[in-house]
Amino acid sequence: MNNNVYDVIIVGGGPAGVAAGIYASRKRLSSLLLTKEIGGQSLNSGSIENFIGFEKLSGMEFSEVLQNHLRAQDHITVETGVEVVSVSEEDNCVVVVDGQGKEYRSKYLLLALGSQYKRLETPGEREFEGKGVFYCSICDAPLMKDKDVVVIGGGNSAFEAIIDLLPYAKNIHVFQRSGVLRADAVYQERIAKHENVHIHLNREVKTFEGEAFLSGVTWKDTLTEEEGELPVAGAFVAIGYIPNTSLVSDLVDLTEKNTIKVDRKTFQTSHPRIWAAGDITDELYHQINTAMGDGVNAILNIYDKVKMEDV
Numbered sequence: 001m002n003n004n005v006y007d008v009i010i011v012g013g014g015p016a017g018v019a020a021g022i023y024a025s026r027k028r029l030s031s032l033l034l035t036k037e038i039g040g041q042s043l044n045s046g047s048i049e050n051f052i053g054f055e056k057l058s059g060m061e062f063s064e065v066l067q068n069h070l071r072a073q074d075h076i077t078v079e080t081g082v083e084v085v086s087v088s089e090e091d092n093c094v095v096v097v098d099g100q101g102k103e104y105r106s107k108y109l110l111l112a113l114g115s116q117y118k119r120l121e122t123p124g125e126r127e128f129e130g131k132g133v134f135y136c137s138i139c140d141a142p143l144m145k146d147k148d149v150v151v152i153g154g155g156n157s158a159f160e161a162i163i164d165l166l167p168y169a170k171n172i173h174v175f176q177r178s179g180v181l182r183a184d185a186v187y188q189e190r191i192a193k194h195e196n197v198h199i200h201l202n203r204e205v206k207t208f209e210g211e212a213f214l215s216g217v218t219w220k221d222t223l224t225e226e227e228g229e230l231p232v233a234g235a236f237v238a239i240g241y242i243p244n245t246s247l248v249s250d251l252v253d254l255t256e257k258n259t260i261k262v263d264r265k266t267f268q269t270s271h272p273r274i275w276a277a278g279d280i281t282d283e284l285y286h287q288i289n290t291a292m293g294d295g296v297n298a299i300l301n302i303y304d305k306v307k308m309e310d311v
């Protein structure tokens with residue numbers, strides 16, 4: 001057990017957590033950042049092209065950029081390879097426990113645990129991730145210029161992916177496993193007038209195929225059992241995402257999508273000692289640049305709280 005009570009513990013080493021960590025150090029908050037790794041979910045990305053200030057970075061290069069900037073700070077303790085397994089409150093402190101049973105205490109906690117895109121868990125999906133199989137259409141649609149693609153899913157996420165792809169892709173096929181599209185009518189109406197969007201109901205992907213990069217998918221009709229192949233350069237899996245909120249589901253208010261409700265200006269949650277930033281929140285847009293901004297806003301607001309206590 002560590003008796004030190006930090007001003008703030010930041011959990012998560014993605015863009016939100018790292019941005020918060022850099023600001024915490026510069027504000028001379030006594031701060032600790034705990035994370036499994038530095039970089040976050042876009043580590044697997046082959047090419048990040050919208051991180052402002054860098055024309056193009058691989059996921060690994062992005063992680064290095066974050067690590068170098070964070071490690072250059074002299075007023076924050078960073079522990080990687082740490083999985084936080086519980087969060088609770090005791091004696092006006094937040095108590096964080098890692099997988100080894102080690103306890104850490106702080107006045108305030110900033111959660112930057114991110115989220116995970118739901119995978120189909122279909123053969124070939126992981127092999128071609130970032131090499132034709134994508135989950136972030138805002139990020140990767142521009143790679144699909146004049147190419148044929150398939151979007152997998154029939155809800156709002158899938159229709160948002162179609163809209164992101166329309167300025168680029170030649171033909172957009174949409175596979176929906178069930179016979180019903182769940183996307184809002186307004187989305188469906190917008191898409192209906194585009195002749196290059198081909199909706200296939202009752203169709204599921206069986207395998208993702210290719211050599212170095214994806215070259216197509218095999219599919220099966222869930223009603224007739226008919227099978228076939230579709231050559232595509234890109235497959236966008238858009239079946240939703242899972243925010244990493246299970247650790248705190250009994251401490252903070254969540255939305256129906258299990259994201260954390262935050263105040264838009266301060267990024268404080270419903271709990272007086274807990275803030276949240278990045279993809280774990282109910283923010284509308286989930287991107288690297290927005291996650292960093294969230295982290296900065298959250299830590300500056302925590303700094304204001306700490307400063308008020310010291311007066």
Ligand SMILES: Cc1cc2nc3c(=O)[nH]c(=O)nc-3n(C[C@H](O)[C@H](O)[C@H](O)COP(=O)(O)OP(=O)(O)OC[C@H]3O[C@@H](n4cnc5c(N)ncnc54)[C@H](O)[C@@H]3O)c2cc1C
Binds near residue numbers: 045049115277278279
């Ligand atoms: C393949 C892919 C490519 C992408 N490409 C782009 C792109 O090109 N441009 C763009 O803007 N966005 C892109 N995104 C989206 C972008 O990555 C996210 O919006 C952004 O990473 C969110 O940052 P975050 O800090 O909120 O969370 P994350 O990046 O998810 O980071 C969460 C951090 O918390 C840590 N963590 C989680 N649970 C625990 C725990 N229990 N204990 C300790 N640590 C924990 C994780 O290890 C990780 O370090 C991409 C996403 C994916 C999946």
